[in-house]
Amino acid sequence: MTRELRGQVAFVTGGSRGIGLAIARALVAEGVHVGITGLNEERLASAREALHGAGPAQVETFNADVRQFDQVKQALGALTARFGGLDIIVNNAAVGIFSSVADMTPEQWSEVITTNLTGAFHVTHAALPHLRERGGGSIINISSLAGTNAFTGGAAYCASKAGLNAFSEVLMQEVRYDNIRVSYVMPGSVATGFAGGDPEKGTDWKIAPEEVADVVMNLLHHDPRSLPSRVELRPSKPLRKS
Numbered sequence: 001m002t003r004e005l006r007g008q009v010a011f012v013t014g015g016s017r018g019i020g021l022a023i024a025r026a027l028v029a030e031g032v033h034v035g036i037t038g039l040n041e042e043r044l045a046s047a048r049e050a051l052h053g054a055g056p057a058q059v060e061t062f063n064a065d066v067r068q069f070d071q072v073k074q075a076l077g078a079l080t081a082r083f084g085g086l087d088i089i090v091n092n093a094a095v096g097i098f099s100s101v102a103d104m105t106p107e108q109w110s111e112v113i114t115t116n117l118t119g120a121f122h123v124t125h126a127a128l129p130h131l132r133e134r135g136g137g138s139i140i141n142i143s144s145l146a147g148t149n150a151f152t153g154g155a156a157y158c159a160s161k162a163g164l165n166a167f168s169e170v171l172m173q174e175v176r177y178d179n180i181r182v183s184y185v186m187p188g189s190v191a192t193g194f195a196g197g198d199p200e201k202g203t204d205w206k207i208a209p210e211e212v213a214d215v216v217m218n219l220l221h222h223d224p225r226s227l228p229s230r231v232e233l234r235p236s237k238p239l240r241k242s
């Protein structure tokens, strides 16, 4: 049995580009009303444009910083007021700053942890009353293989994703009896502009953003009797290290 999503309401952080935009597009295509967040006004506007033609559902954009609890709470309040409730949140917004521990500034450390980890707490904390009011829902956190695979220069990023994994597992146990399903997805390299990268580079072997969106949609459709709580998604054939 797969679950019908049409008419539900979703909140996708960092939905203005990359993986978040692909997830928002897949949701809209299935008739889910979506609110996306981002910081850059131009990118939000072009995402709104792209999503309007993507399916039968409606879209709201919010210039809301996940590092700021009040902004997140306000955006969720506006989304639920517009569409009458909330069923799905996708904690996707993140930044990557890669530097050795010796060279990383306290400000850079804080930016990564506050966006990638505290941001997910902010959104979840503000969303739980709305999900409970609905009698249940889904929370999907976009983590990374970096949460378990450490690499030099990744102290802040790897720690933020390891923290997000632990956060997701605790949350899953806390809210499962309220019919709130928590899963986290750990992709390897995805072809996006993350951390200033070139989204066109490596498209022949990297994961496509749409493939991460497919995983999210499969999680949302999964029979509610069981819960795939953690998904690792790898490129099938990553570049060989020669």
Ligand SMILES: NC(=O)c1ccc[n+]([C@@H]2O[C@H](COP(=O)([O-])OP(=O)(O)OC[C@H]3O[C@@H](n4cnc5c(N)ncnc54)[C@H](OP(=O)(O)O)[C@@H]3O)[C@@H](O)[C@H]2O)c1
Residues within 6 Å of the ligand: 013, 014, 015, 016, 017, 018, 019, 020, 037, 038, 039, 040, 041, 043, 064, 065, 066, 067, 091, 092, 093, 094, 095, 115, 142, 143, 144, 145, 186, 187, 188, 189, 190, 191, 192, 193, 194, 195
């Ligand atoms: N790309 C990869 O190789 C890869 C691999 C594994 C996991 N991931 C994870 O996948 C997720 C999405 O990554 P991506 O590759 O799609 O990144 P991306 O293309 O850089 O997009 C990041 C999104 O997050 C938004 N964002 C950043 N800081 C924010 C903040 N403080 N408040 C609200 N929104 C904010 C950005 O908004 P603006 O457009 O306004 O900046 C943008 O919409 C992240 O959690 C990342 O860690 C990515």
